[in-house]
Amino acid sequence: MSLQITCPHCGTRPIEEFTYGEIPHVPETLTDLDARDVDRAFMLANPEGETTEAWFHVYGCRRWLKLKRDTKLDRIVE
Ligand SMILES: [Zn+2]
Numbered sequence: 055m056s057l058q059i060t061c062p063h064c065g066t067r068p069i070e071e072f073t074y075g076e077i078p079h080v081p082e083t084l085t086d087l088d089a090r091d092v093d094r095a096f097m098l099a100n101p102e103g104e105t106t107e108a109w110f111h112v113y114g115c116r117r118w119l120k121l122k123r124d125t126k127l128d129r130i131v132e
Contacts, residue, residue, distance in 0.1 A: 055077075056068050056069055056070065057069040059109060059119075059121065060129065061091075061111050061114055062114040062119060063114070064111065064115050067075075067111070067114060071111060071113040072109045072110060072111055072112060073110050073112050074109055075109070077098075078093075078098065078099075080094050102125055103124060103125060103126050104117075104123070105123060105125055106120055106122050108120055108123060109121060114126050
C-alpha cells in the first residue's frame, strides 16, 4: 500500500495525487545568477529523519499543505 497523505480539505488520499514542492533556500553568499540556479536545482538538503515538507494536492483541491515526514522511515509523523 502506498503512502497516504491527509489533506485538510479532501481527507486521506494516496500520495500519487500530490507533488512535493518547496521553494529551496539558496545561500545569500551565492551572488552569481548561474551558480544560484545550479544550487536551486541540484543542491537539495535531503535531511534524514523528521522534516517539515510542503506538498501540493495536484489531483484534488489544488492547495498547498505542510506535513511532517520521517524521511528515514518514509512515514508521515502528523
Ligand atoms: Zn486536497
